[in-house]
Structure formats: structure tokens, C-alpha cells
Amino acid sequence: MESNVATGVRLARVALPATCGELVQGTLDGVPCLVSCPISRYAVAEVALRPHGTWELPPDAPKAAAALRAGLVYLERSDLGGWLQLISDLPRGRGYGSSTADVGATLYALGEALGRPLAAVEVAQMAVSVEPSDSTLFPGLALFDHRGGTLYEHLGPAPPLAVVVLDPGGEVDTLAFNCLDHRESLRRLAPQHREAFTLLLEGLKRGDWQAIGEAATLSAQAHQTILPNPLLEPVLARAREVDALGVCRAHSGTLLGVLLDPAHTDVSAVTTFFARCLTGHVTATCYPLVNGGPRPILYVGGTLWRAVCNKSSPVSSPWMSGPKLWPAPARTP
Numbered sequence: 001m002e003s004n005v006a007t008g009v010r011l012a013r014v015a016l017p018a019t020c021g022e023l024v025q026g027t028l029d030g031v032p033c034l035v036s037c038p039i040s041r042y043a044v045a046e047v048a049l050r051p052h053g054t055w056e057l058p059p060d061a062p063k064a065a066a067a068l069r070a071g072l073v074y075l076e077r078s079d080l081g082g083w084l085q086l087i088s089d090l091p092r093g094r095g096y097g098s099s100t101a102d103v104g105a106t107l108y109a110l111g112e113a114l115g116r117p118l119a120a121v122e123v124a125q126m127a128v129s130v131e132p133s134d135s136t137l138f139p140g141l142a143l144f145d146h147r148g149g150t151l152y153e154h155l156g157p158a159p160p161l162a163v164v165v166l167d168p169g170g171e172v173d174t175l176a177f178n179c180l181d182h183r184e185s186l187r188r189l190a191p192q193h194r195e196a197f198t199l200l201l202e203g204l205k206r207g208d209w210q211a212i213g214e215a216a217t218l219s220a221q222a223h224q225t226i227l228p229n230p231l232l233e234p235v236l237a238r239a240r241e242v243d244a245l246g247v248c249r250a251h252s253g254t255l256l257g258v259l260l261d262p263a264h265t266d267v268s269a270v271t272t273f274f275a276r277c278l279t280g281h282v283t284a285t286c287y288p289l290v291n292g293g294p295r296p297i298l299y300v301g302g303t304l305w306r307a308v309c310n311k312s313s314p315v316s317s318p319w320m321s322g323p324k325l326w327p328a329p330a331r332t333p
Helices: 062-074 098-114 120-130 174-179 183-206 209-225 232-241 267-277
Strands: 002-004 009-028 031-050 081-087 142-144 152-154 162-167 246-249 256-260 283-288 295-300 303-308 311-314
Touching (some): 009 098, 009 183, 031 183, 031 283, 062 081, 062 098, 081 098, 162 267, 209 256, 232 246, 256 267, 267 283
Antiparallel strands (some): 002 009, 009 246, 246 256, 295 303, 303 311
């Protein structure tokens, strides 16, 4: 947190990771739940508090603004004024978890600015009151009831995998999609969902990356009956050619992700392969799979840095050149 004694302004900035859809999504015992696929791409919220006055809010982020208001009520500080600024280039409606990143980063930053850091379960309860939310609100990987917030299980840290994010553009209206009645389809798919969740959890426990890929592929294929993605089968065929672990997808978006083990695969070569072989305006960009949860941050010389274990390190990845938040994607010719 930063503060200015003269003006009384208290300020905090927090980053939250984006997603490449979900590793698995479905139902368990009738409860909708998911395990998000967090990647090293971020949205940042800056919350500044004044002792009084009105709020300056971004006009194009009504969900983050609603979350901010909910947080002020929850923390009993509706008397405060200030501003909210969001820094993000995450496209909407494709599966990057852009709304959750905005909402979660806003709530975490509010808590930091007040000197009362919020726990992940508190943030999650407020987030789902705004809209269904991703499990990136929680540290590591998490199983989460994204609609009601009634189920949460910590699954441990993210494994050291890479995700080639395939972005065909387009958009799914998530508000309209979430209003549709999928109960009958979900009931029929319940056995496949349980198998996928079981594979994923066992893979994480045993360090079996192949099982994680199989779980993601099973979930992606099962969801074709609810939201068909015409790229899925061609991408699965190509993924087998490069010995990928599997393919994940956005279950309410257009993204697909090819899961790779960088210890045994040339991730740069595979990224180039997909950029060249897919037709249309599909971009291919490789990111590490990362832990969910907030990253309190500060600015040093105009560069965004993240505070980790009392040390500052650039927000970067092994597959990015330099401390950039957002790598340029490889495009098909």
C-alpha cells in the first residue's frame, strides 16, 4: 500500500492472472464447478482511497465497479471516496477470465488499500454475487463452485506446464450463456465430468502430467454438446502429432489451449507449428501455467513489478523476452 499524508490518499495495486479457459468444468454431485487454467497474463486494478468524496470509476467495467461497491459495504467503509483504474488488454467473451481478473484484482486491491487484506474465500463470495467466477481468485489451483461459491478445494500449486493458447477471436455472450438452462445436458454428462475431475485430481497428486492432459481433453470433448467449438477436433489431431499432453478449452468462450510439458517438448517449435497450420485468424501464444491468486504490485521506473517473498521480480516467463506483461502473439500468415 502507498499513502500520501498531505492528501490522505491510500493506494494499492494488485494483479490477478488470466486464464485459458478451464482444465476441467462440469458438475460433481449436481454442483457446477470448475478448475481454471491460469496463465501468465494479467489484469491489474489500482484502488485509491480518499477520506471522503465520490468515486471515479471506469465506465466500461460495470462488474468491477459493482464488486468495489460490494467490498466497501462488506468492509463497512461506504463513507470513502476515491478511484478505480483497471489496466488490462484481455479480450472479452473468449475465455481469458477477464471479468474475474478485473473483479478479483479490484477486491484484493481494495483490501490492501484499507490495510485489511481480504482472504480468498471472502473475495470469492463477493465475486460470485456479481457473476459466475473463475477459480483464479484462489492461490495455486482450486476446485470451485463458480456459480454459488459453496464448494472450494485447494489442489496445490500449478504444475510446471506450458499452454499454447489458440485464439480464433469471436465472442460468447457470457451473460446470455449463463442464463441458458443446461441442466439436462449436465445431468447426462455427469459421469464424464466425474471421470475428468478424478483424472485431474489424481494427476495433480501423483505428478502425472499426462493424466492432467487426458482430463482436460475429456472435459473439452464432453462440452461439445453444450457449446460446440469447430476448432477442437482439428486441434486435437494436431496435438497428437506433437505429443501434447492434451487440450483444454474455454467452456463459455472460444479459446483452446494445447498443454505441453516443457521438460520434454520444444514449446517454441510447437507454438510456431500451430501458428502456421491453423487457417483463419487464429493466434498461437505460449504461456506458462501459473498459480492463481493475487499479486500485490508496485511500479519501478514505469515497469510493472510484482512483490514476491519480499523480493521484486519482473512479471515475465521463460517464453517471453523481457519483463513484459503481455507477449505479442504469433499470427498465421
